[in-house]
Amino acid sequence: IRARGKSSKTAFSGVFKSLGKFVDNVDMRESSIEKRIKEEVEKLGGRCLKWVSPGYTGVPDRIIILPGGRVIFAEIKRPGEKPRPRQRRVAQILSDLGCKVVVLDDPEQLKEVIR
Helix, strand or coil: CCECCECHHHHHHHHHHHCCHHHHHHCCCHHHHHHHHHHHHHHCCCEEEECCCCCCCCCCCEEEEECCCEEEEEEECCCCCCCCHHHHHHHHHHHHCCCEEEEECCHHHHHHHCC
16 A cells, blocks of 8 residues: 555655554564663663674674673564574573573663563
8 A cells, every 4th residue: 555655654754653552562673672771771870782793693693791790692582572492492502501681672671680
C-alpha cells in the first residue's frame, strides 16, 4: 500500500505513533531494545559491547561490563522471542565456564540482572 509515493511503512507511521506506548512495547525491535540496554549500562558507568564472532555462530549479542569487573553476556530478543537452538547451546557453554548469561527482551529486565 502506498500513499502519495511513500512506502507503506511511512504512510502508516502516523497511525502506529498514535497508538502510543502499547505499540512501542509490542512492536519493539531488537535493535531498539539493544540501544536502550546499552544506554542504561553506560549510565551505570559500564560498557555494553557488541559481540561479533566470525566463524563461531550463536554468541550472545552483547558483553556487559559493569564497574567492579562484573561481566554479563546478554542475548537480546524482541518481547516474547526465544533464543535459537545454537544460541542456547553457546549460552550453556559460557554458563558451564562460569559466565553469567542472560536473555533480555525488555530493557527493564536489566535492573534485575545487575543486582
